[in-house]
Amino acid sequence: MTAPDSSTSPAAGGAPEAGGGALEAAGRPAPLIEVRGLRYRYPGAGTEALAGLHLVVSAGEFVAVVGANGSGKSTLARLLGGLEKPASAARAVACGHDLLDDEGRMAARRDVGVLFQNPENQLVAECVEDDVAFGLENLGWTPQAMRVRVDAMLARFGLAELRRREPHLLSGGQKQRAALAGVLAIPRRVLVLDEPTAMLDPAGRAEVLQAALELRAEGLAIVYVTQEMDEVVAADRAIALEAGAVVYEGGVPGLFRDGSLVRRLGLGLPAAGELALELAARGWSISPLPLTTGDLLAALGEKR
Amino acid sequence: MSAVEPETRAHGSAPVHGMSLACRDVGFSYQEAQTPIAALREVSFELAAGRSLALLGASGSGKSTLLQVVRGLDLPETGEVLLDGAVAGAAGYDGLQKQVGLVFQTPELQLFASSAREDVAFGPSRLGWSEDEVAAAVDEALDLVDLPPDRFGERHPYALSGGEQRRLALAGVLAMRPRLLLLDEPFVSLDPATRRELARILARLRAAGVTLVLATHDVDLAWALCDELLLLDHGRVAAGGAWDLGDAGRDLLAASRLREPFLVELWRRLGRDPREAPRTYAEAAEALA
Amino acid sequence: MRTTIAQYYPGDSPIHRLDARAKFVAVTALAVALFVRDSFAGLAVFAVAGAVAYVLSGVPAAWFWRAFRPLLWLVGLTFLAQILFAPAEDAFASWWIFHVSWQGLSFAAFLSLRLLVLVLIGSVLTLTTQPLALTDGLAWLGRPLRRLRVPTDELALMVTIALRFIPTLLVEVDQIMRAQRARGADFGSGGPVKRARALVPVLTPLFVLSFRRADELALAMEARCYRPGIVRTRLHPLKAGVADAVLLSVTAAVIAAGLLI
Numbered sequence: 001m002t003a004p005d006s007s008t009s010p011a012a013g014g015a016p017e018a019g020g021g022a023l024e025a026a027g028r029p030a031p032l033i034e035v036r037g038l039r040y041r042y043p044g045a046g047t048e049a050l051a052g053l054h055l056v057v058s059a060g061e062f063v064a065v066v067g068a069n070g071s072g073k074s075t076l077a078r079l080l081g082g083l084e085k086p087a088s089a090a091r092a093v094a095c096g097h098d099l100l101d102d103e104g105r106m107a108a109r110r111d112v113g114v115l116f117q118n119p120e121n122q123l124v125a126e127c128v129e130d131d132v133a134f135g136l137e138n139l140g141w142t143p144q145a146m147r148v149r150v151d152a153m154l155a156r157f158g159l160a161e162l163r164r165r166e167p168h169l170l171s172g173g174q175k176q177r178a179a180l181a182g183v184l185a186i187p188r189r190v191l192v193l194d195e196p197t198a199m200l201d202p203a204g205r206a207e208v209l210q211a212a213l214e215l216r217a218e219g220l221a222i223v224y225v226t227q228e229m230d231e232v233v234a235a236d237r238a239i240a241l242e243a244g245a246v247v248y249e250g251g252v253p254g255l256f257r258d259g260s261l262v263r264r265l266g267l268g269l270p271a272a273g274e275l276a277l278e279l280a281a282r283g284w285s286i287s288p289l290p291l292t293t294g295d296l297l298a299a300l301g302e303k304r
Numbered sequence: 305m306s307a308v309e310p311e312t313r314a315h316g317s318a319p320v321h322g323m324s325l326a327c328r329d330v331g332f333s334y335q336e337a338q339t340p341i342a343a344l345r346e347v348s349f350e351l352a353a354g355r356s357l358a359l360l361g362a363s364g365s366g367k368s369t370l371l372q373v374v375r376g377l378d379l380p381e382t383g384e385v386l387l388d389g390a391v392a393g394a395a396g397y398d399g400l401q402k403q404v405g406l407v408f409q410t411p412e413l414q415l416f417a418s419s420a421r422e423d424v425a426f427g428p429s430r431l432g433w434s435e436d437e438v439a440a441a442v443d444e445a446l447d448l449v450d451l452p453p454d455r456f457g458e459r460h461p462y463a464l465s466g467g468e469q470r471r472l473a474l475a476g477v478l479a480m481r482p483r484l485l486l487l488d489e490p491f492v493s494l495d496p497a498t499r500r501e502l503a504r505i506l507a508r509l510r511a512a513g514v515t516l517v518l519a520t521h522d523v524d525l526a527w528a529l530c531d532e533l534l535l536l537d538h539g540r541v542a543a544g545g546a547w548d549l550g551d552a553g554r555d556l557l558a559a560s561r562l563r564e565p566f567l568v569e570l571w572r573r574l575g576r577d578p579r580e581a582p583r584t585y586a587e588a589a590e591a592l593a
Numbered sequence: 594m595r596t597t598i599a600q601y602y603p604g605d606s607p608i609h610r611l612d613a614r615a616k617f618v619a620v621t622a623l624a625v626a627l628f629v630r631d632s633f634a635g636l637a638v639f640a641v642a643g644a645v646a647y648v649l650s651g652v653p654a655a656w657f658w659r660a661f662r663p664l665l666w667l668v669g670l671t672f673l674a675q676i677l678f679a680p681a682e683d684a685f686a687s688w689w690i691f692h693v694s695w696q697g698l699s700f701a702a703f704l705s706l707r708l709l710v711l712v713l714i715g716s717v718l719t720l721t722t723q724p725l726a727l728t729d730g731l732a733w734l735g736r737p738l739r740r741l742r743v744p745t746d747e748l749a750l751m752v753t754i755a756l757r758f759i760p761t762l763l764v765e766v767d768q769i770m771r772a773q774r775a776r777g778a779d780f781g782s783g784g785p786v787k788r789a790r791a792l793v794p795v796l797t798p799l800f801v802l803s804f805r806r807a808d809e810l811a812l813a814m815e816a817r818c819y820r821p822g823i824v825r826t827r828l829h830p831l832k833a834g835v836a837d838a839v840l841l842s843v844t845a846a847v848i849a850a851g852l853l854i
Contacts, residue, residue: 069465069495081816106820114816116494121809126725126757133828135817136339146828164603169336169758170365182817199495199519203364203561227495268496271524271566271585278589293566297573377771406775413765414772416797426794430777462801590726 032190032221033057033080035099037090040075040244048087049075051244057221059189062212064232064252065225067241068266073225076241077194080223082108095189110139113188115208117195119175120167128170128178129154129163135186153181157211173204180211191215192223197231207232229256229270233291240265257289272296321554322354322515323403323484325374332373337402341367345539347383351532358526361536362560368409368517370536371486374517375406385427387484402431405482409489411473415461419450420472423461427480438479445479446472449505467498484515491522503529523557527565528583535560549578600660600716601723604714606651607836608721613730615837619844620718626848627711636707638851643713652720660716661709668705677699728752729831754810758849769795 033055040050050072057063067073079092082105086092089100089239095111098104116122125131132153136146154160157177167175176196184191193212197205208230216222224235232238238255240248242265248255256262256273269277272290276299279286290296308401308409332344343366344464351357359367372378374385376392384391408414417423421442428438447488449471455459456464461472474490487506492497503525510516520526527547535543535556543556547568554564563569564578567588571581597802608616627639647657673698686693719727732749739745770780773794 068497069467074637078812083812083815106818109816109818114813116809116813116816118809120761121806122813124754124757124810124814126723126753130828134814134819137825137827138818138820138823140824140826142826143828143830146826150828166760167757168764173363179813186817201561202563203362203521229496266495266497268500275567275570275585275588278585279592282589282593284589284593293570293573296570300574372771375775377774402777408768408772408774408775411772413769413792413798413802414776417795426778427776428774429780509781 004211018232023072029059031056031058032095033223034091034093035080036091036092036103036233037088038076038092039089040072040079040084041087042075048244050079050086053241053244053246054249055239055246057190057223059219059221061237062216062222062235064238065223065241066227066232066238066255066265066267071193071265072244073241074194075244077114077192077223077225080108080190080192081112081114083114103190108176110186111188112188112190112192112220113181113183115176115183115191115193115196117198119172119179119199122179122182123175125167127164127166128159128181131167131178132182132185133277134158134182139186149185153185157181171204172200173207176200176204176208176210184215187222188258190221190223192225194225195227196224197226197228205231205251229268229273233270253288253291320483322513323388323400324351324353324386325484325515325517326386326389327370327374327383328348328386330370330380330385331382332369332378332380340366341414343539344373344380347536347539347541348498349534349541349544351515351517353388353515354513355532356510356518356530358530358533359519359536360521360523360526360557360560360562361542362562364538365536365560366539367536367574368488369539371406371488371517371519375394375404375486376401386409392430397531402480403483404483404486405477405480406486407474407477407488407490409492411476411490412469414473414476415469418460418564419474420446420461420464421453421457422474423472424479431480441479441481442475445475448478448508449475450501451475467501470494470498470584471502471505474502478509482514484503485509486517486519488519489521490518491520491525496517499525521562523562524567527567549581600656600719602652602656602720604651604721605683606649606721608646608650608717610836611721611790611840612831612833612837613722613726615735615829615833615840616718616722617727617730619840622716622844622848623714624711626851627707627714629852631703632854633703634854635851636703636710638847638854639714640706640710642847642851643710643717646717650717650721652717656720657713657716660712660719664708664712667708671704671708672698672701706799724756725753726829726831728756729827733831744821746825758806762803766795766799769798 005085035053035055038050038053038055039048041048050243053072053076055063055076065073065076075084079086079099080094082094082099085102085105086100092099094108097107097111099108105246121274123131124134129150132150133146136149141149151160154163158179159174159178159181162170162174162178167178180196193208193210196208200208205228212222212224213234224231226232232252232255235252238248238252238254239246240261247265248258256269259277262269268274270291272293272295276286276290276296286296286299290299315417327347327349330347331342333340333342335341347366347370349357359370361367366450369378373380374478376385378582379392387397387404390397390400415423417426423441424445428441433441446453446456451468451471456468456472461469466473470490477485490502490506495501506516506518506529516530518526518530532545533543534541537560542560543553547553548556549564549568557564565581567583567585568578568581570588572578582591623639623642627636676691676693685695728749732745735743735745770778774780778791778794780788780795783791
């Protein structure tokens with residue numbers, strides 16, 4: 001399940017369309033997210049936050065979104081969740097709902113879940129259980145149905161014993177798990193995560209990433225905005241944003257192999273990649289660029 | 305593009321005589337929901353002047369509490385903190401405490417003034433220095449964190465980016481010219497470029513002679529920046545002193561849900577002695593080539 | 594650091610299980626009735642009712658005491674006022690402008706006891722009712738106000754959110770104060786003006802933090818399909834039952850007794 005391993009010019013409006021047809025021809029499921037020429041400008045801003053962005057994501061895909069601060073990553077996350085109105089788009093459809101239309105955006109908020117960076121500012125209720133139920137209460141679920149769903153979510157994310165705990169008594173990782181349980185309590189088809197692990201310790205980060213991978217395996221489409229390069233490695237596909245447009249779309253290895261792009265966008269490399277670059281500076285040539293310790297060891301093994 | 309390069313030239317600051325730090329059987333507890341929580345128990349360690357210490361441990365292990373006790377914001381219930389060998393109550397101790405800088409988690413929370421200079425001046429202006437000394441210290445600190453005063457001095461703190469705010473908050477502490485610098489998770493929530501920049505700033509400080517205590521869960525940056533480590537587990541010292549890079553050390557880190565540094569793991573898996581693992585990618589590349 | 598303004602004590606007593614709306618109406622009615630007459634006998638009726646509720650609630654005395662403690666100064670003030678302002682004629686002991694009379698002392702005692710009974714009854718409500726249930730109950734009771742365009746449900750949600758964030762804010766205030774103290778700030782010394790100015794480095798960041806929080810929280814709520822004006826169901830719906838009818842009848846009886854005895 002790999003997309004073409006090369007940069008895609010955002011101006012080539014034809015390519016994504018052909019891509020869509022090609023996807024279906026290849027027997028892949030129809031896309032859950034289909035966005036073309038997406039534009040957005042913050043009120044009073046001089047430049048566009050999103051300047052004609054293209055993105056297609058299908059069920060069961062894990063797409064990492066990277067880019068410098070201000071490149072439009074968070075704006076994209078909000079637009080995909082139907083939380084902001086695009087300025088314009090040739091096409092902006094999420095789970096079959098038109099994001100250009102008010103009703104379409106409201107409907108998109110049901111099918112597209114969004115998990116944000118700060119766990120503290122996502123928990124609304126006075127205990128975990130009530131917070132997980134918040135979304136379902138907004139949708140008018142019956143108490144009986146909510147009880148079943150909430151219990152299932154608490155069990156899935158290891159929160160059953162914390163169900164009546166108050167948010168300020170939870171650790172950062174627990175808070176983010178509670179927030180995730182609350183987002184997913186509403187049955188979703190797409191999950192967008194906006195730098196969900198930035199404020200967490202390694203244990204908390206692993207939990208969130210693990211949950212995202214499990215959800216991908218269950219058929220959700222995952223859009224994962226991150227600055228942690230170790231997490232990007234887990235993705236099927238990566239897109240890189242610069243000034244509101246896609247400047248790279250393709251496999252993860254291709255992204256890191258483009259040294260000038262990595263430098264320009266201020267991306268880091270996974271540790272193995274950094275070391276490989278240092279070796280390259282000393283005359284070694286390690287190709288393809290290793291992204292994990294295992295890759296690096298294999299490459300070094302061959303050199304001996 | 306390598307990890308942290310220790311800089312031999314101190315950037316914009318004169319060499320500093322770092323402070324030595326020691327804790328002897330330090331204990332501290334607080335109340336939460338009517339139950340006493342023992343945050344620190346019999347914590348003892350020594351850090352010589354100019355050395356750097358990585359303070360590691362899972363969330364809730366007591367790292368933040370220890371830093372605040374060392375700074376003097378909380379008094380230890382048992383045991384004592386020694387700054388340059390002096391104990392609380394000894395002559396000159398208060399003066400020594402003022403030379404201990406503490407950078408809190410998400411220090412951007414402390415920014416409140418209407419210009420960068422004004423915010424950075426908050427600390428030094430309370431040290432009894434003359435106005436000229438304060439102004440010089442402010443500009444020096446802004447230079448140190450790569451926020452040149454002529455470009456950033458009059459900017460409003462809230463108009464800066466997240467990474468710039470983090471560096472500005474650090475400048476606010478550096479302007480007090482600390483000889484012992486304590487940092488509580490300074491790399492959290494930063495983009496990779498700012499993280500690298502911050503690591504470079506800390507390396508400069510270290511090269512200038514400042515004693516550093518770095519509480520972090522970024523094991524690789526701790527490995528690159530710190531001579532020694534102190535691993536806390538539920539308020540007790542699980543390991544301290546030189547990095548233990550054998551299996552026992554790795555298991556102790558794992559028990560706190562931390563992995564061992566990438567270069568150490570690599571050396572181990574290459575069949576080399578992990579105790580000889582280099583601190584930076586450049587050194588590693590040299591060793592492998 | 595853990596503080597809860599609403600002081601809820603988890604439990605499963607008959608009082609805990611009563612509907613929040615019934616409890617609120619009962620407590621409000623009793624509170625008003627308390628002030629209708631100045632009679633020790635009537636007060637005794639209400640005191641007994643309060644004591645029975647306390648026993649039935651199963652909440653430890655220490656929790657009630659924590660509600661009383663801040664009011665001891667008010668009790669002291671009441672006695673002092675009586676001693677200062679009692680008419681000089683009935684005094685059995687006098688010194689300068691202070692006159693102590695049986696009448697004054699008895700009135701001071703009555704006022705203090707009434708205050709304590711009021712707090713007792715009010716505490717039974719707050720100790721046995723979860724804040725969310727109470728706000729839901731108030732929102733339901735206030736529903737008629739919706740016809741006057743008062744957004745009762747939204748107000749109830751606002752109160753819930755505010756309560757949820759109070760402990761968080763307290764931790765953050767503490768954190769900011771410590772960070773500024775580490776920079777040499779002094780919050781303890783100086784006159785009122787100096788102390789007020791010393792709080793600027795704490796209040797400014799707190800405001801900024803709160804505004805950002807409001808933005809992010811609103812977005813997170815919208816992402817979970819919240820919109821003002823929607824009809825929301827509840828995981829823990831309010832359910833009135835026979836016990837609540839009994840509570841209201843008993844309350845009416847108590848009030849009658851208290852006003853007539």
